[in-house]
Amino acid sequence: MIFRKPLKLLFYLCLLIVVLLLGYRSYLNLFMRDFKGLHTDQVERIHQQVSADEAFSFAVVGNINNSVGIFEERIVPAINASGIDFMVSAGNAVSGGGEDKYRALYGTLSHLDVPYLLTFGAHEYEDFGSFRFYDHFGPHFYSIRAGSSRLIFLDSTGKTPWQWQIRWLNDLLNQDSSKARILFIGHPPLEPSENAPFDQKDDYLAPPAFRTALLREIDEHNIDLVFSANLSLYAEETRGDTTFITTGGAGGLVLNNNTSFYHYVRVNVGADGSLNHALHRLEVGQHPILKRLESLWFFIYSLFYAGYLNFILVVAVFAAIAIKLYTTIFIGKDYYPDYDLDPAPWLEKPLRVALFTNNYLPFIGGVPISIERLRRGLEQLGDHVLVVAPRYKDQPEREHNVLRIPSLLAMGEKREFRLANIFLARIRKRVRAFKPDLIHLHHPFWLGSLGLFMARRLNVPAIYTYHTRLEHYAHFVPLPGMLFRNLISHALIKRFANKCDGVIVPTYSTEEYLRMIGVKTPTFVQPTGIEYQRFQDVTAESVQSLRDRLALQDEKVFISVSRLSNEKNIDFMIEAIDTLREQTTVPFRFLMIGDGHQRDRLQGKIDELGLGRHVTLVGAVPPDEMAIWYRLGDAFLFASKSETQGMVILEAMAAGLPVVAVRSSGIEDVVRHGVNGFKTPEKQDQWLASVQRLLEDDALRHELASQALAFARDFSVEQFSKDIRSIYATTLALVAKKRQRRFRE
Secondary structure, three states: OOOHHHHHHHHHHHHHHHHHHHHHHHHHHHOOOOOOOHHHHHHHHHHHHOOOOOOEEEEEEOOOOOOHHHHHHHHHHHHHHHOOOEEEEOOOOOOOOOHHHHHHHHHHHOOOOOOEEEOOOHHHHOOOOHHHHHHHOOOOOEEEEEOOEEEEEEOOOOOOOHHHHHHHHHHHHHOOOOOEEEEEEOOOOOOOOOOOOOOOHHHOOOOHHHHHHHHHHHHHOOOOEEEEOOOOOEEEEEEOOEEEEEEOOOOOOOOOOOOOOOEEEEEEEOOOOOEEEEEEEOOOOOOOOOHHHHHHHHHHHHHOOOOHHHHHHHHHHHHHHHHHHHHHHHOOOOOOOOOOOOOHHHHOOOOEEEEEOOOOOOOOOHHHHHHHHHHHHHHHOOOEEEEEEEOOOOOOOOOOOEEEEOEEEEEOOOOOEEEEOOOOHHHHHHHHHHOOOEEEEOOOOOHHHHHHHHHHHHOOOEEEEOOEOHHHHHHHOOOOHHHHHHHHHHHHHHHHHHHOOEEEEOOHHHHHHHHHOOOOOOEEEOOOOEOHHHHHOOOHHHHHHHHHHOOOOOOEEEEEEOOOOHHHOHHHHHHHHHHHHHHOOOOEEEEEEEOOOOHHHHHHHHHHHOOOOOEEEEEOOOHHHHHHHHHHOOEEEEOOOOEOOOHHHHHHHHOOOOEEEEOOHHHHOOOOEOOOEEEEOOOHHHHHHHHHHHHHOHHHHHHHHHHHHHHHHHHEHHHHHHHHHHHHHHHHHHHHHHHHHHHHO
């Protein structure tokens, strides 16, 4: 515990350094003064400084690589003090072609007291840097006259066709009258006799045809000096009358030995065109004892392409990683739930609970029905409940402790989905006045987000019930379906759940899903309750009355309850029923209870298949009548894969109906295969075979019906409310213990 706070402080300090340095890079890109066509100004300065009949000198540097520590702080001052007339980069002035690299280079070059020219090299080209070079400096290949000499710059990256450059070079030199000719090309045309460290095949001039043609032009037109970069060394070779120099020590990666070292080259040009050059080596690591250590240091320093800011950035990132690893490895963590909790103080007194939901009665759905049952159950136990929910057109006129919020937007074919106006101040005022002990959230966004905000402001725990698999609702979201389904939905659930103090899930398979996506909040498995007794109180007379109203004769009746929406997989069942009627002689009817935006399309499909005698879209049924409709059936059919529990399945079992369902996370823990029903893969032939067994085998159907009824008995609303209240008390105890621990620290 002694080390936790300092390490945590150091960790966030490192993160702050990273953020500040990234902000500096953003500043270079967004706020630094723009610059365009710099070579135009530089050439003009050179012409003003170097007259036609006078001697002059210039420095050549290669592989600057945005180095601050070597180039800006060591080489630039040396060049400024040397009395030379201008500087030339032989290539790789930047460490990459990104905009931040070019802007950083511009800042570095501003420290020069003399004009400069750049060769378009491999690093200038990469990361889409070619257009930035052209915009900020000028063409990729060009030529200027300086005094009695001609300076020629070629593009060796492949951006400009080499055949065009050779033709241009030949035409240029055929008309040229200069006394000295110096060529700059980023990739070396010749391989040095020394071993170049870390060199690759593509570090040299390619293709071979370009190399051959260029060497021919060099020989034919008496080019005196050829400068290249791209290798981390200094190499010099004479071929005919031409000296080839590879210079790669102006700040990039070097080994600091006799071949690879920091340097620049000074070129002196006489009035008569005579040339001589001198190597200026930057003395680094000369102490005999520390030479090896300093060589290693400068190797590491150069590895990050120097510059104190880049180096600090890398160090800060690694330091943050090291601290995080230290806390992970050396500071003990208890991954088991805290069982040393005493929820008794909260179980012994009435609780005040605010429920936040994006939909509620009279909207018919699993979530609103579950919330209503929880509200009634908690109130029967003596608790005080406030429901915060959207306003609906046909809602009850008088409601006890329900705060209705007007909508900003209504969506869906029947405007069933309401986007409540969460910005109203009266919501916060009413919730504060209610003084909740705990806030229970039923959706991970909108009103759920407001509820989480209120919980933090009121300093009370927030519990979230994971009702819905959001990834199956991508068709409702104005975003690319795959993006929402595979990334956004899971990230949204993870982020929201980890901000809460507890998460309630209806099944163990759902709990496993939350753990897989990274939810670390304490999780409680608690199936939603059903009004079990209501299904037992249904009379045979009311069922027969409904049967007569529907003109049912001796048909077996299949029931399904679902919103008519894409994610409920209703087409799968209709197509299976179409096949079933051809395979059985037992008369049957399939009653699909529920409404939704797909109703007209599904009815059209039923009509097209000629299933009017076998399939009926019943529409919405009032909640008070649902028990009778369930008891009308002989079996319950379900194919949705978007459920977290499938409350309608438990209700069907409470009515004594065996179930046939498609395997999914919400079904796996409820349907016991061969005991209270069948669960199959999403394969129509297997699902249909199970349906046909229940249709034709009366003994099997009665056996599974009896076992389904027994299974549902354990999920009464009364028991559900008591279990939820126990979860509330446990969470309150856990939060209180955490607060005491923080207070002691």
